[in-house]
Amino acid sequence: AIQLTQSPSSLSASVGDRVTITCRASQGINSALTWYQQKPGKAPKFLINDASNLENGVPPRFSGSGSGTDFTLTISSLQSEDFAAYYCQQYSSYPITFGQGTRLEI
């Protein structure tokens, strides 16, 4: 199974900060990576597809990049509603796997 390792596991930041979360795959997955946002007690929300394509309605302060084994999710200017957990997921091959998550805290 392809393992995804996110870093950091948790991150403290302030409104207006620029933050970057990384996701590293144990083998090359081209651009077969998505990012999800999950707020406490809620279902995950699909943010970014194919490593860099924002889903409809996702604010442009979110961006994704990467290919192969190294990927990043960047939030250019944190807003209060962005404090949540973020997960990467690969769909290059089954079993589908997720990173362990990054908790973004105030």
Place this chain on the structure above:
Amino acid sequence: EVQLLESGGGLVQAGGSLRLSCAASGFTFSSYAMSWVRQAPGKGLEWVSAIAGGGGSTYADSVKGRFTISRDNSRNAVYLQIDSLRVEDTAIYFCAKMRCLGGCRFDAWGQGTLVAVSS
């Protein structure tokens, strides 16, 4: 608007069984693969099982042989039969619609149903 509504969770003793259901609406159900993804308390997301629109299925190794996914396209519903429950199966179980193009990801999620397994 896509809606997914899970039901069937509860408290069960280890070794018991449960059947989870997910009622779908807002899209052409038979055209999409569906999955179950779980999240243990305070932990990350774990993909459990997927089923194609035509019924082909696949499972995570951790549940193979104990979990069975099925669907009824006439009822717009997907199910997860969970047998031989273990304490480590305690989790919120999410139903998710899959977008499969060059691989499958989850573009809509239900609110989840809690399965709690006691020893």
